[in-house]
Amino acid sequence: MPDIFSTYEERLKDFDWSISANELEYREGQIINIGWYCSDRICLKGKADKIALFYEGFGGIEKKYTYNDIRLAGNTIGTFLRNLGIKNEDRVCLFMDRIPELYFSFLGILKIGAIVQPLFSAFGDESLFVRLENAQTRAIITQRKHLSKVRKILDRLPHLEFIILVDHVKTKPLGNKEVAFSLEESQPVEIMEVFPTFAESPSVLHYTSGTTGQPKGVKHVHYSIISQYLTSKWVLDLRDEDIYWCTADPGWVTGTSYGIIGPWSLGITQCVLDTGFSAHAWYRFIEKYRITMWYSAPTAIRSLMKAGNEIIKDYDLSSLRHLASVGEPLNSEAVIWSEKIFGKPFLDTFWQTETGSIMITNFPGMKVKPGSMGKPFPGIIGVVLDPKTYQPITESGKIGLIAFKPDWPSMMRSYWNNEEKYEEKFVNGWYLSGDKASIDVEGYFWFVGRDDDVINTAGHLVSPFEVESALLEHPAVGESAVTSKPDEVNMEVVKAFITLKPGFTASPDLELEIMNFIRKKLSPLAMPQDIEYMEKLPKTRSGKIMRRLLHAKEWGEDIGDISTLEND
Amino acid sequence: MEEKNLQEMKDLVLNYVINEYLEDEDETITYDTPLISSGYVDSFSMVSLLVFLENKFKIKIPPSKATPEAFDSVNNIVTLVNIFLK
Numbered sequence: 001m002p003d004i005f006s007t008y009e010e011r012l013k014d015f016d017w018s019i020s021a022n023e024l025e026y027r028e029g030q031i032i033n034i035g036w037y038c039s040d041r042i043c044l045k046g047k048a049d050k051i052a053l054f055y056e057g058f059g060g061i062e063k064k065y066t067y068n069d070i071r072l073a074g075n076t077i078g079t080f081l082r083n084l085g086i087k088n089e090d091r092v093c094l095f096m097d098r099i100p101e102l103y104f105s106f107l108g109i110l111k112i113g114a115i116v117q118p119l120f121s122a123f124g125d126e127s128l129f130v131r132l133e134n135a136q137t138r139a140i141i142t143q144r145k146h147l148s149k150v151r152k153i154l155d156r157l158p159h160l161e162f163i164i165l166v167d168h169v170k171t172k173p174l175g176n177k178e179v180a181f182s183l184e185e186s187q188p189v190e191i192m193e194v195f196p197t198f199a200e201s202p203s204v205l206h207y208t209s210g211t212t213g214q215p216k217g218v219k220h221v222h223y224s225i226i227s228q229y230l231t232s233k234w235v236l237d238l239r240d241e242d243i244y245w246c247t248a249d250p251g252w253v254t255g256t257s258y259g260i261i262g263p264w265s266l267g268i269t270q271c272v273l274d275t276g277f278s279a280h281a282w283y284r285f286i287e288k289y290r291i292t293m294w295y296s297a298p299t300a301i302r303s304l305m306k307a308g309n310e311i312i313k314d315y316d317l318s319s320l321r322h323l324a325s326v327g328e329p330l331n332s333e334a335v336i337w338s339e340k341i342f343g344k345p346f347l348d349t350f351w352q353t354e355t356g357s358i359m360i361t362n363f364p365g366m367k368v369k370p371g372s373m374g375k376p377f378p379g380i381i382g383v384v385l386d387p388k389t390y391q392p393i394t395e396s397g398k399i400g401l402i403a404f405k406p407d408w409p410s411m412m413r414s415y416w417n418n419e420e421k422y423e424e425k426f427v428n429g430w431y432l433s434g435d436k437a438s439i440d441v442e443g444y445f446w447f448v449g450r451d452d453d454v455i456n457t458a459g460h461l462v463s464p465f466e467v468e469s470a471l472l473e474h475p476a477v478g479e480s481a482v483t484s485k486p487d488e489v490n491m492e493v494v495k496a497f498i499t500l501k502p503g504f505t506a507s508p509d510l511e512l513e514i515m516n517f518i519r520k521k522l523s524p525l526a527m528p529q530d531i532e533y534m535e536k537l538p539k540t541r542s543g544k545i546m547r548r549l550l551h552a553k554e555w556g557e558d559i560g561d562i563s564t565l566e567n568d
Numbered sequence: 569m570e571e572k573n574l575q576e577m578k579d580l581v582l583n584y585v586i587n588e589y590l591e592d593e594d595e596t597i598t599y600d601t602p603l604i605s606s607g608y609v610d611s612f613s614m615v616s617l618l619v620f621l622e623n624k625f626k627i628k629i630p631p632s633k634a635t636p637e638a639f640d641s642v643n644n645i646v647t648l649v650n651i652f653l654k
Contacts, residue, residue, distance in 0.1 A: 058606050097607070122610060145592035169594075276607040278636050303611070307635075458612075489611075508623045515616045516588060524612035 008363040008375065011234060015378035017409055020230035024265070031196045032222045034203055035078070035110030038264035039071035040194070047267045054243075054289055055100050057274040063100060067267065070104055075189040077101070077108030080181055084162055086139055088113030088195050089202060093132060093140040094250070095119050095150070098274035101166045101183055102250060105141050106260055110203055110222075113195030117205045117217075120251030121146055124521040126470060129153040130214050131207045132160060135416055141181075143167050151175060199223035205416060206253045208353040209463035211452045217416030218353045224257075224410035225265055227357035231377060232262030235349060236295055237322045237364045244270045245286070246295040252460065253353040254326055257410070258295055279307035283315040290319040297327040299458035301334045301346060302489045312341060322364065324349055327459020328491045329447040332371035348373055350402075350447070352433060354425070356410030360402075360445050373437065373445040381405035382445070383430070384437055390428040396441045399448050403430035453483070453547055458490040462526050464547065467494060470521050471528075474514055476504040481537050481545045485530060485554040496528035497537060497550055506533040539566045577625075577649065582642045584620055589613060599643045604636040614639055621645065627652040 026032055042050075048068040055063045065073070086092060092109045094116060096102040102118075109116045117135050119128060121143075128149055132140065139162035142150060150163055154176065161177060168180035197203070203222045207215040232238050236258065244263050248254035263270045271289045275281055277300065286294065323338060323346045330348040339345040347362035350373045360382055362374035376382035383392040384400030393400040411431070415422040425432055436448040455462040464482035471480035478499040484492035498514070500506060511531045519527035538546040543566075552559045578599055586597065589609050603609045609617060618634050621627070629652055638648045 145595065148591060148593070172594075274607070276602075276604045276609070276636070277611055278605040278640070281605055493612075508619070512616060512619045512623055515619065519613060519616060524610050527612060527616065529612070529615045 008366045008378075011363070011378045017226055017230070017379055020226045020409075023233075024225070024229055026226070028199070030198075031194075032199055032201075032225065033110060033113075033194050033197045034222050034225050034261055034265075035074055035107040036194045037225055038261060039067060039074050039107055042067045042264065042267040043071050045267060050267065051269045052264060053100065053103065054269070054271040055274070056272070056285065057097075057099060065100065070107065070264070072188040072190065073100075073104035073183060074107030074111055075192040076183060076186050077105050077181070078111040079108075079189045079192050080164075080186065081108065081114065081139065082112050084139065084164075084179070086112065086114050086162075088197070090114045090139070091117045091135045091137040091205060093117040093119055093135070093137045095121055095123075095128065095140050095142040095146055096166070097121050097143065097145075098249060098255075098272050099143070099166070100272075101141070103260060103272070104183065106250065106256065110197075111192065111194045113197050113201065115202045115205050115219075116256075117207075118250050118252075118256055119207065120249060120523065122525075123149075123251075123523045124519065125149040125152045126521045127215075127466075127523055127526070129156060131217070132157055134207075134214065135205055135217055138162065139164060141166060144169070144172075147175075147178075197222045200413070202413070204256055206256070206353045209454060209461045209466060210421070211454050211463065212465050213421070215463065215466070216418055216421055218253075218412045219414045219416055220356050220410065221413050224356045225261055227408055227410035228257045228261045229265045231358040231361075232258060232266055232268075235347075235358050235361045235363065235377065236262065236293055236324055238263060238266050238268050238293060240267065242268055242292045242321075243289055243319070244268050244293045244295070245273070245289070245291045246270065247273075247282075247297065247300055248295070248326075253356070254295075254297075257357055258326075277303060279304050279311055280314075283312060283317060286317050286320065287315045292319055292321040293324075294320060294322075295324045295326065296346070297459045298325055298330045298334060299328065299490050301325060301330070301338065305334065305337050306489060309341060317342060320344070323347065324362075326351065326358075328456050329373070330371070335368065335370035345370070350374070350435075350445070354412040354431075355404070355408070355433075356412065357408070359404060359408075369440075369444050371446070372440075373447050375443050375445065376404075380408055384439055384445075385428075385430060385432075387451070390430065393439075397438050399436055399438045401451055402433040402435045402437045402445070403427075404433065405429065406431050453551070455482075455484040455492055455494055457484070457487070457493050457525055460525050462494055464494075466522060467496065467518060467526050467528065470518055470526075471496060471498060471514070473521070474517050476500055476510060477514065479537050479545070481547050481550055482528070483547055483551040483554060487529075493529040494526060495530045495532070495550075495554060497532050497534050499534055499536060541566050574646065574650075578642055578646050580624070581621075581645050581649075585609070585617070585642065588616070588620075597642075599646075600641050602640050603642070604640045609639065611636065617645075621649055625649050625653060 136159040246259040325346040350360040467482040478501045485495040487493040
């Protein structure tokens, strides 16, 4: 029976990750390099002339690239880096908008055995600094528009040797450590020796936020492709004739696992739209490229819902065959809406930066329960644990901690330079996701929320600690506490509670000034969308800010035990 | 609204956007440049732009009217603000 008719139950039978390894023709102990698998191998399979990427950028720029084009581009960038002296396991940061050079650099860096460190280009200078410092990054590839942020922190980054500008204008002088690289003006490199990376060789370093401390660098290895390939094939249901659109930015893990590695290891044609969000622009894009598989995020889906159904009538979206979603829980209304509007539901998928690939999912063909996360991917043992005993809960409907049994191929191998935090993620032989859920009688998982204070806004994790620390650097802020507040589109957004230093007066203009201060320092995601001035923050008698109380107030929840609350 | 005041309002908003949201000093925008759909201002940053408008013009713009389309150019923004100034 053809693959496309295989059911979830059939996939579970005799499942082994060797299915993926065999399809990729990988044998244990052999060289495995994601950059090669996503370009050279596809060309060797006879698809050199197949379109790998349709790109549309700001100002109506349109480009298209074949698999041979991306192979050459990866070689050209890899050779350029190698000639600069970048060697295997050096960290090379990608700090760009979603331009073609971002995608090709990803391949080129991996092909020379170096580690890709993708960072969201909207990060402010301080967010950029802590991540580059932690990774001791040797080179950063960026655009002119982001250069000022890099220049601002350069003196504090002794390990950073090269700032590579992909759009340098020759009339402008290059600054300290800056080098220009133009893909279009470079002689394509036909043959480049790919560095012999193996299964456990590091590949990608994504940063994620926790409740406390600085962001953690999640280290992945080249063997992750085993998971990313098969989940792309089975869950995203990618087929050779598909035109695929993953709307995620490669600054985040979805944008690399399923915006580069998954589709390109399968030899799929994918599309990238590098413009801001607008419902019209998105529908037009689907219509124009006849997109068949669309992988997006609940926030985007809710934004489309908000834009109304009337505008959809202007577009032919009949090419859409399969829809999936990731990043935050997909509410049942969105599932029902998509079924009504597109004739098919968005299938929710659950996974994390640390897991590297889809872990719990609504499998194609599986009965969809709107609002449910689905079931564990074949080969993944997923449970909910009792938060006190860390034993699996067998009772259906009871809330516990989502946990997975190590190892699956794309599981993170460490937090960069933070073994202690890495160890904390494993208890009783389970990997703790930090999220809570229940499991119903049919084995479907139902998301409940985070098990910590981390804010999930539009599918991106924001550390309250990071925002609180940054707030304290504003001259007017005396104390700060950060929590989330509900938001119709983004699920939750950042809310800050602050006290002011003597001499400062609360005002709407000061609120705006503080918002912009955080936006530029950290990122637009971390910017408090609401700031509340307080005379004093609620604290325990030992002086610890009771963030829980503020969270409960915002969400209309029971404030619980306040016996430790400090009294006047 | 008088033409002079309208022009002043446009320039005020344009300068604010240039100073606050444009990262590349070489980039230039006009009153018609798409702000949201071109990615100069993302949906999160739109909130701070909204606060700026409300503070500066002493108005309250309801969330239902603060759409990406209404914020997609300086001209659109000024049109929106004028509705609530009246």
